Amino acid sequence: MKRVFRTGAIATGLVLAACAQQAPAVQELQLPPRGMTIGIKFDQPGLSTRTAGGKPQGFDVDTAVYIAGKLGVGPEHITWREARSEQRENLLTSGAVDFVVASYSITAGRRQLVSFAGPYLMAGQDLLVREGERAIERPEDLNGRTVCTAEGSTSAEKIRRSFARTVKLGTRDTYAQCVADLISGTVDAVTTDDVILAGFAREHPGVLRLVGHRFTRERYGVGIRKGDLDLQSRITDAIRMMVDDGSWRRAMQVHLVADGYQPLSPPTVFNAPDKAVAPGDPTTLDPELVSTARAVAATSNARDWEGFRSLVCPENADAIDEIVLQYTPQYDRDIGTEVKSAGFTNNVTGITQNDPDSATFILRESFTNVPEKYSHYFKDIDYTGTMVRRAGAWKLCSLTADFVEP
């Protein structure tokens, strides 16, 4: 936001000079932000492309416009800047853009350099092939074939890490270039997030096909300058509003619904991921709270769903179930049956009691017995729960989840 407030700072300086010794109330003199530069992709149909007239459009664009609006900047004051996969961190650290909304997955590695608000969208890495291709249904089928993706993406990283021995990887600057190579026959598949590939499949009906097998989970965040916690929480609030007032779903319907693409639900994690709940001091915690938090973990570990439900606030039980379903690979539509034998263990790793009747706790979920083929799919999860004491009994009243990055 350095750029945004520069106008205000100059104005303040001028007034200061004019008023000589009089110390003005700086707060009153600060002008609202006049303009903003936002980094987006220019060639990802559905998420963000440009019309013939150069106007950007897509789900990421709508998200960026909505957020800018909540920060006091109208669409006419937005400057759009291309942010290719490999350029995003540089654009943020150099201050060339105020924020980035560009299919940008939140990862631990990137969080060393930038911060994220959100997430605002969930996706998963998938494959795009030529319509007639029947031999490629999963990444394991790419044996000896050539796959294209964008440099600087998590998609490239995933292929290098998990499939380098079998797959020939070619990288380009953008996915649109990979798609051109797929159509011309230079490569056998394009890999990146399903939501991006679905846009290309829709643009080339009868020519390209989205395979429809997600093999990673990607949480898109709005990239911001590292450590700008104020902006992080203002953008997170804006995303929450976008979901709550129906704009999120409308943008999804307008831009992203494509044949064969099944969008994931809006992400349930709306947190400022740089913050964590500090482990509680057990000597000051209500012992009943501690035993209820442990019972939440124990009933879940025993798959005793009736017992689990008895600890949950009834009005939020469905929402809590939905989060667990969304994050646990064993319940995933695509791979659930193949990974049923995997086990999970939940442990309470932190409790903070805010007052006699409310508390927050973290439950770390780890997985065991994961089939090797799907090892990349299982990440530990930190569930953050709020507990409320009602009529003397502690209940779990809300839950959010966050993947623990390796």
Ligand code: GLU
């Ligand atoms: N979401 C992935 C990433 O951030 C792939 C899409 C992209 O490159 O924009 O790397």
